[in-house]
Amino acid sequence: MTTWKEADSVRFRIPGESRFLFLVRTVVTALARAAQLAEDEVDKIEIAVDEACTNVLDHAYRKTHPKPPIDLEIRVSDSQFIVDVIDRGSPFDFKAYVPPRFPDHWMEGQTRGVGLYLIKQCMDEISYDALPDKANRLRLIKNLSSRKRPVEAGAPLGAR
Amino acid sequence: MAVAPAHSEPARCRRNVKKMPGPSLSLEVKQEGNATVVFLSGDIDASSLNDFQSAVEPLCNVEGAQVVLECAALNYVNSAGLGLLFALSRACKTNGGQLLMCGVRSKVKNVIHVLGLDNLLELRDERSRPESD
Numbered sequence A: 001m002t003t004w005k006e007a008d009s010v011r012f013r014i015p016g017e018s019r020f021l022f023l024v025r026t027v028v029t030a031l032a033r034a035a036q037l038a039e040d041e042v043d044k045i046e047i048a049v050d051e052a053c054t055n056v057l058d059h060a061y062r063k064t065h066p067k068p069p070i071d072l073e074i075r076v077s078d079s080q081f082i083v084d085v086i087d088r089g090s091p092f093d094f095k096a097y098v099p100p101r102f103p104d105h106w107m108e109g110q111t112r113g114v115g116l117y118l119i120k121q122c123m124d125e126i127s128y129d130a131l132p133d134k135a136n137r138l139r140l141i142k143n144l145s146s147r148k149r150p151v152e153a154g155a156p157l158g159a160r
Numbered sequence B: 001m002a003v004a005p006a007h008s009e010p011a012r013c014r015r016n017v018k019k020m021p022g023p024s025l026s027l028e029v030k031q032e033g034n035a036t037v038v039f040l041s042g043d044i045d046a047s048s049l050n051d052f053q054s055a056v057e058p059l060c061n062v063e064g065a066q067v068v069l070e071c072a073a074l075n076y077v078n079s080a081g082l083g084l085l086f087a088l089s090r091a092c093k094t095n096g097g098q099l100l101m102c103g104v105r106s107k108v109k110n111v112i113h114v115l116g117l118d119n120l121l122e123l124r125d126e127r128s129r130p131e132s133d
Helices: A018-034 A039-060 A115-122 B049-060 B079-094 B106-114
Strands: A009-014 A070-076 A080-087 A125-130 A136-143 B012-017 B025-032 B035-044 B066-077 B098-102 B122-124
Touching: A009 A018, A018 A039, A018 A070, A018 A080, A039 A070, A039 A080, A039 A115, A039 A136, A039 B106, A115 B079, A115 B106, B025 B049, B035 B049, B049 B066, B049 B079, B066 B079, B066 B106, B079 B098, B079 B106
Parallel strands: B035 B066, B066 B098, B098 B122
Antiparallel strands: A009 A070, A070 A080, A080 A136, A125 A136, B012 B025, B025 B035
């Protein structure tokens, strides 16, 4: 049986197509549960990672055809659950980001543009870095203070 | 896919949007009294959003449209999906109708709250039955 231990990391690559987002959500939620995070925190991580990958497809890869793959790396330390979302598209001016104002955003007729805001609300820390190989990395961090209980070594994936 | 127009004779229409093994978005449209009820199951994400829009938007662009989304089996909605739901709700109101979301799971409700949509969307715990049933 696959197990999840501290200092383990899981890396996987999906094609740059939205039909693989379900697979990303499935893997991330399984690992977050295995890290003994509370269920509402698992939900937040699922949302944040899905929104991050959707932003890559919609924005970083908007002018790129075919769209490159997206790499994900998930690991858990003694205090944090960390997800890296790595793309090879157009960089994003992370520091210039202005969060939407509600309800004005919706009343103005916009239906999108709130993904990063949602990610920030769901995670404890996020950072964005340009990597040397022209890749971009969005790092999403959830502090493990919201664990249901301490991680048991070798806890089965998906254990609740 | 043809969907049942609002105020038509009782009709059913099922659509499955299969994108990957595992849960996908499924829509079933039924006419109940003067309401068009859309049973949603699965996930609304970037892969299924356009199919959802093309199925539900025409229902909202009918004068006096009474659209009910049965969401008890809806597991996931991304931010663009919730933005679209508000736009559809506004379309219904513009046409003198209403869009209700029933049985929304707490997981989706939490996102609705974070995005400031809880006072803009019409949420109900349960779907009321039409008197004609």
